[in-house]
Amino acid sequence: MNGKKYLIFTYGCQMNARDSETIAGILNSLGYSATEREEEADLILFNTCSVRENPERKIYGKVTELRMLKEEKPELLIGICGCMPQQEIEQERIREKHPEVDLVFGTHNISRLPQLLEQAQDGRILEVWTEGRTEESLPAQREDDLKAFVNIMYGCNNFCSYCIVPYTRGRERSREPDAILAEIQALADAGYKEITLLGQNVNSYGRGLSQEIDFAQLLGLVGEIGGIERIRFTTSHPKDVSDRLIEALATEPKLCEHLHLPLQAGSDRILSAMNRGYTSAEYLELVARIRERIPHIALTTDLIVGFPTESEEDFAQTLKMVEEVRYDSAFMFAYSPRVGTQAATLDGQVAAEVKKERLNRLIQLQNKISGQVSHEYLGKTCEILVEGASPKDPRALFGRTRTNRACIFPLPSGDPKSWRGRLVPVKITRALTWTLHGVLEEETDAKTVPKGDQRSGHSGNGSL
Ligand code: SF4
Structure with missing residues (x-):
């Protein structure tokens, strides 16, 4: 070839x-x-x-x-x-x-x-095969040389009634921890700084493996790999978030203070029809437990509007939850029936224009909240992992906070490429809805950032 x-x-x-x-x-x-x-x-x-x-x-x-x-x-x-x-x-x-x-x-x-x-x-x-087996020896051409995705499991057993994934990705299966750790070690050796552990429901990691291990334990092992500075993961099903995971988020220094916690809907009736396995009260209680331990964690979510039979009252419950939780950001979609799923067969499909109008209202609300959350960063100092030159301005650097906000700040000196991969403290001076702007602070020690607090940190002095 x-x-x-x-x-x-x-x-x-x-x-x-x-x-x-x-x-x-x-x-x-x-x-x-x-x-x-x-x-x-x-x-x-x-x-x-x-x-x-x-x-x-x-x-x-x-x-x-x-x-x-x-x-x-x-x-x-x-x-x-x-x-x-x-x-x-x-x-x-x-x-x-x-x-x-x-x-x-x-x-x-x-x-x-x-x-x-x-x-x-x-x-x-x-x-096309209908069942999967875990292949460990396939080569990969990585898209990036700083941040990498690492699969820890495949498939899903949850069968949310709207979702096609259990049919397209098969039943849940976890990778052996040794294979995961070897892959991450190789990434660290190659100079990668950030990894994102991937699974449809990472909280059920370990089920079915001969070795007894859960997701929190895996995170502990990954945290020990030298060279990797930041660990992220997705996706975390709210019904399976354990206290051990919350504790890991609070204490594991490399684990970023960001949790993607898909809510999908605010109405208990709709959540039950979606087969999500939690109520809105249980979800709020979980959020309270997480925030008690990691007060300034960034929470993001997925939301679906117009699930079959969703009434205006049901939708109002989604808006209420969004106001209450105050997500950093959200992926918001109008419900789309997928042939083969249970929800596609339900009566009471919501008209397209109603879904569109509700989605617009939801987006407006979430954008307002995202802007407000962004403002909370003003005057604070954040640890930024520099990715390189800003796409719009070659004299500025682009990177992300531990909470995964985009941040731009003036290039202090030299070639932007020489800054790639560095962790630096940046004081936030301007906050747009999706992007923070700031200035580099003296690099006293970006890595001594107290765990879990980038928005309430004291300004200056490299104390974040
Ligand atoms: S929404 Fe997520 S948890 Fe539910 S079935 Fe789909 S992949 Fe599984």
């Missing part, structure tokens, strides 16, 4: 981003190299997401657009992989309506890519 070029379009969550790194690693090992130009590519792959309907439509639109290019260059291979082909209905659609697609595989058989590519030279190939 020497000299051949590939282009991967990735949609959806971090899991897919991580899978694309593996796909790129496999292609590199076959002698392919990456390109960003469609006309140059010999292989164009779409690593797809099924969580909502709109992106699916866009993906098919984009695939169709490539027909012309394929006519000009018949040897071009077009592939669809990821979550969409895990559903039979989508396999059917690709087979019947997209003759330009040569190659289809799913989330469980990425390792078969070399063989599938060979077969695709001789004709269309569709191979």
Whole structure:
């Protein structure tokens, strides 16, 4: 395959981003190299997401657009992989309506890519496995050399009634801790500073492994790896957050003060219909316990509006919860029925215009709160992990706080690249809704930041 070029379009969550790194690693090992130009590519792959309907439509639109290019260059291979082909209905659609697609595989058989590519030279190939096994020896071409995603588990057993993931990613399975730690050690050796541990429900990590271990223990082991400065994780199901996890967040110095805690809806009736496993009161009690231990933790969330039968009163409960919890930010979506899920069969689907109007109201409220939360940083000093030059201003540096806020500050000296990967204290002087601006403080010791407090910290003196 020497000299051949590939282009991967990735949609959806971090899991897919991580899978694309593996796909790129496999292609590199076959002698392919990456390109960003469609006309140059010999292989164009779409690593797809099924969580909502709109992106699916866009993906098919984009695939169709490539027909012309394929006519000009018949040897071009077009592939669809990821979550969409895990559903039979989508396999059917690709087979019947997209003759330009040569190659289809799913989330469980990425390792078969070399063989599938060979077969695709001789004709269309569709191979999708319904069950996964954990592959440990696949290569990866990482997107970034500072921050990395590390899978700790795959799949999900929760079956929230609206969600397609248990069907596309299969049942929950944890990776062996040794394999995870070896991967992170290799990342640390290569100079990575931040890792994000990935799983659909990290709080159930360890179930089914021969070694007795839970997520909090895994975090402790990861925290011991030298060179890694920051540890993040996602996603944490509210029903499974343990006191041990809260304690780890409060005490493990490398664990960032940020917790993504999907609420989805504020009404108990809707939460029950969603099969979420908690009530709004239980969720608030959990938030109170977390904040008692880590007062300035950044909480973010996912919210769905217009779940079947959601009334104006139910929606008002979501707004109330958002006001009460005061999230740093939220991913907010209108409910999108997914064929094969229980919720798609429910009566009482909410009209599109009602969903749109509720979503607008929710976004307005959350944006207002995000702006207010941002203002709380004014005058404080935050530890920033510098990523490099600001995308909009080469004389400024860009990085993130431990709470994952974007921060921009003037380049003090030298080349922006020489600052990449450094942890520095920055005093916040201006707070926009999504971005903080500041100035570098004297680097007394950014790493002595007291755990869990970036917004209430004292200003100046490097005491954060
Ligand atoms: S926890 Fe619920 S929403 Fe999350 S992946 Fe599993 S089924 Fe989907």
